[in-house]
Amino acid sequence: ILGPSRRSSLVKIRNIIVHLARRHTELSYADIGRQLGGRDHTTIMHADRRLAEQRRTDVAVENALDELDRLVT
Secondary structure (H helix, E strand, O other), X not given: OOOOOOOHHHHHHHHHHHHHHHXXXXXXXXXXXXXXXXXXXXXXXHHHHHHHHHHHHOHHHHHHHHHHHHHHO
């Protein structure tokens, strides 16, 4: 997850981590990027926007994120 791989499955996991970190912590994009292998804050912002778009267009993604949010809260 922290490495440089752009494999689709790892990108999805990172995007979910970004989502959870933004909603359930006070970490900045830069802080999250540092924790995810030194990624730039703009990469983290892109991940957050991309997952938000997927959530709006894919009911399965929306349901999965809602469940994760409930579990973390």
